Amino acid sequence: MQIELTDKQADELLGQLVAGELPDARGRFGPFGGCYAPETLMPALARLAAGVDEHLHAPAFQAELGAELQDWVGRPTALTHARGLSQRWGADVWLKREDLAHTGAHKINNALGQALLARRLGAGRVIAETGAGQHGVATAAACARAGMPCIVYMGAVDVERQRPNVDRMLQLGAEVAPVTSGDATLRAAIDEAFRDWVADPEGSYYLLGSAVGPHPYPYLVRELQAVIGREARAQMQELAGGPADAAFACVGGGSNAIGLFHPLLGDRDTQLIGVEAGGCGAGLGENSATLVTGTPGILHGSLSLLLQDVNGQVQETHSVSAGLDYAGVGPEHALLKTIGRVTYESATDADALAALRECCEAEGILPALETAHAFADARRWAHDNPGKRILIGLSGRGDKDMPTLSKLMHAGEAPGRAA
Amino acid sequence: MNELPHARISAAIEAANQARRVGLVPFITAGYPQKDRFIDTLDALSAVAEVIEIGVPFSDPMADGVTIQRSSHAAIEAGVSLHWIIDQLTAARRAGKTFAPLILMSYLNPLFIYGFRQLAQDAADAGVCGFIVPDLPLEEGAEFRDALAHAGLGQVQLITPTTTDERMAELCQASKGFVYAVTVTGITGGGTVIPPEVTGYLDRVSAVAEIPVCAGFGIREAAQVESIGRHADGVIVGSALVEHLEAGHDPAAFLQGLRPA
Numbered sequence: 248m249q250i251e252l253t254d255k256q257a258d259e260l261l262g263q264l265v266a267g268e269l270p271d272a273r274g275r276f277g278p279f280g281g282c283y284a285p286e287t288l289m290p291a292l293a294r295l296a297a298g299v300d301e302h303l304h305a306p307a308f309q310a311e312l313g314a315e316l317q318d319w320v321g322r323p324t325a326l327t328h329a330r331g332l333s334q335r336w337g338a339d340v341w342l343k344r345e346d347l348a349h350t351g352a353h354k355i356n357n358a359l360g361q362a363l364l365a366r367r368l369g370a371g372r373v374i375a376e377t378g379a380g381q382h383g384v385a386t387a388a389a390c391a392r393a394g395m396p397c398i399v400y401m402g403a404v405d406v407e408r409q410r411p412n413v414d415r416m417l418q419l420g421a422e423v424a425p426v427t428s429g430d431a432t433l434r435a436a437i438d439e440a441f442r443d444w445v446a447d448p449e450g451s452y453y454l455l456g457s458a459v460g461p462h463p464y465p466y467l468v469r470e471l472q473a474v475i476g477r478e479a480r481a482q483m484q485e486l487a488g489g490p491a492d493a494a495f496a497c498v499g500g501g502s503n504a505i506g507l508f509h510p511l512l513g514d515r516d517t518q519l520i521g522v523e524a525g526g527c528g529a530g531l532g533e534n535s536a537t538l539v540t541g542t543p544g545i546l547h548g549s550l551s552l553l554l555q556d557v558n559g560q561v562q563e564t565h566s567v568s569a570g571l572d573y574a575g576v577g578p579e580h581a582l583l584k585t586i587g588r589v590t591y592e593s594a595t596d597a598d599a600l601a602a603l604r605e606c607c608e609a610e611g612i613l614p615a616l617e618t619a620h621a622f623a624d625a626r627r628w629a630h631d632n633p634g635k636r637i638l639i640g641l642s643g644r645g646d647k648d649m650p651t652l653s654k655l656m657h658a659g660e661a662p663g664r665a666a
Numbered sequence: 667m668n669e670l671p672h673a674r675i676s677a678a679i680e681a682a683n684q685a686r687r688v689g690l691v692p693f694i695t696a697g698y699p700q701k702d703r704f705i706d707t708l709d710a711l712s713a714v715a716e717v718i719e720i721g722v723p724f725s726d727p728m729a730d731g732v733t734i735q736r737s738s739h740a741a742i743e744a745g746v747s748l749h750w751i752i753d754q755l756t757a758a759r760r761a762g763k764t765f766a767p768l769i770l771m772s773y774l775n776p777l778f779i780y781g782f783r784q785l786a787q788d789a790a791d792a793g794v795c796g797f798i799v800p801d802l803p804l805e806e807g808a809e810f811r812d813a814l815a816h817a818g819l820g821q822v823q824l825i826t827p828t829t830t831d832e833r834m835a836e837l838c839q840a841s842k843g844f845v846y847a848v849t850v851t852g853i854t855g856g857g858t859v860i861p862p863e864v865t866g867y868l869d870r871v872s873a874v875a876e877i878p879v880c881a882g883f884g885i886r887e888a889a890q891v892e893s894i895g896r897h898a899d900g901v902i903v904g905s906a907l908v909e910h911l912e913a914g915h916d917p918a919a920f921l922q923g924l925r926p927a
Contacts, residue, residue, distance in 0.1 A: 283803070285803075286800075286803060441729075445729060
């Protein structure tokens with residue numbers, strides 16, 4: 248089944264998005280979103296929604312958050328002119344450097360904001376899930392800064408492939424709980440984090456790491472990540488001489504992409520392109536390209552697009568990058584795809600690895616494997632559209648991927664040298 | 667005999683109460699541990715149970731504990747689906763079999779993919795009386811409730827110790843068949859100790875509900891059934907029964923053993 252909208256409905260919904268009217272009071276982004284949560288969590292979600300309404304845009308909270316973003320996270324992050332890639336691609340390429348934010352990825356924007364919110368709401372402990380480990384590290388750091396204990400659920404498969412991040416979380420004082428149930432990746436970690444919260448909804452704060460989940464999370468996470476797009480928009484004007492012709496971001500759950508895209512939605516001359524993990528093939532289970540190939544469904548609290556079989560069973564996914572390895576996606580992306588404001592593409596594991604290598608060579612920047620998917624598709628687009636101004640959301644640094652990259656290097660696919 | 671299917675659920679529990687018995691509502695994961703024993707298990711349980719809750723397996727059972735996670739995944743692996751369950755029940759009904767009133771317990775996505783209208787009709791034809799949907803809160807459930815109502819089926823609403831009084835009244839009003847009072851905040855199968863505040867909570871729900879109240883989550887011993895039975899009209903037995911089925915024990919005998927002597 249598909250959800251289709253008329254052109255008029257699509258225009259109206261885009262207008263509402265740009266005007267900041269979505270999600271609506273019911274947590275809906277048009278037909279998507281909502282709050283499909285167990286009854287146990289409904290009072291906690293209602294308290295959270297009320298807390299978000301009360302604090303998120305209040306001057307006191309914004310002042311506290313703004314100061315911490317500047318002095319502790321290191322914002323604003325740089326906009327870097329990618330001279331080497333510009334030359335190679337025949338384009339004018341700019342990089343929004345979330346890899347330079349504290350802990351090495353955009354995840355800190357959300358983790359810090361929610362940790363401060365959790366403290367304001369009087370929670371005694373923080374629960375989080377993590378895929379690539381970046382959200383776990385960011386949460387561990389933010390909770391240490393805010394003086395709150397935290398437990399991070401992480402799929403056992405991800406624990407294995409992201410060992411450096413596990414050790415960082417432990418160093419930062421977090422408890423890390425490996426999850427062996429289900430597919431033992433991000434999806435199972437979210438299931439387990441929800442279970443923890445279901446068992447202790449009053450004393451705990453669930454610090455969700457992406458723009459997914461029941462209302463108000465997709466809204467809360469977007470608002471905290473939109474700092475990326477706001478800064479980038481102003482920096483493009485100031486440094487690049489005008490808005491981008493196209494902006495690229497990788498999409499797993501979709502938080503860095505929505506953070507970059509949301510403030511640009513009203514700039515109709517800027518094409519927005521989200522890049523998912525094409526994994527090792529187009530078959531079900533071989534990739535994580537939810538927006539490209541998924542169908543409407545309900546997972547983890549919201550109605551969005553989903554990789555599922557004919558019976559509504561959620562499918563296992565594959566990607567070389569743990570952070571994109573997720574069968575669902577945030578509901579705002581589902582809407583943006585349905586109304587056609589954002590185009591969603593996919594890049595394969597091999598494309599991403601080649602793009603990572605090229606970025607290292609040309610720019611002296613090791614991007615995260617997740618981020619490399621955005622580079623791969625930007626390169627393809629630049630080839631088809633020569634001479635354009637391109638903005639890429641460089642969502643995180645690739646240090647955490649060294650175990651994976653080392654394995655590939657020693658298997659003969661040396662990322663250090665172009666073939 | 668023209669009563670609506672969901673009224674059969676209430677009537678079965680009320681009849682047990684009138685006979686001074688607590689209503690027993692066993693839960694099984696459909697087709698687990700043996701797919702070909704599904705109908706036989708329903709037969710056996712019907713001899714003891716007032717109502718039977720049939721779990722539709724789902725890949726992400728986020729409100730369930732390890733036992734139901736395990737049984738769900740194994741059932742999916744064995745090819746159990748909502749369509750398969752409906753087909754089995756329909757065939758059994760056509761063959762003249764009758765069971766205790768049946769409730770399907772499912773996460774929302776398999777129901778959504780099946781299509782609410784079609785599902786309500788097919789489920790009614792299969793002899794199903796109602797649904798329990800743990801991730802469909804009242805606020806999101808109007809469309810599903812309407813579809814069920816057309817076919818005379820009802821949705822059992824869940825209440826938890828964290829539910830506010832105001833919300834409890836709305837949930838009791840909307841619930842059909844019985845009101846499902848979760849007795850331990852948290853996931854199923856968590857432990858055997860009944861917190862002392864539970865009896866007060868159950869009394870609070872019973873005072874508001876106009877239909878039977880069944881208590882569930884974590885019930886596994888006759889002593890618990892007896893003490894909870896003084897404050898609720900029925901009890902739901904889930905993880906413990908699934909564990910007995912896994913061990914190859916007779917489910918009806920286990921259930922019978924839970925009845926206070």
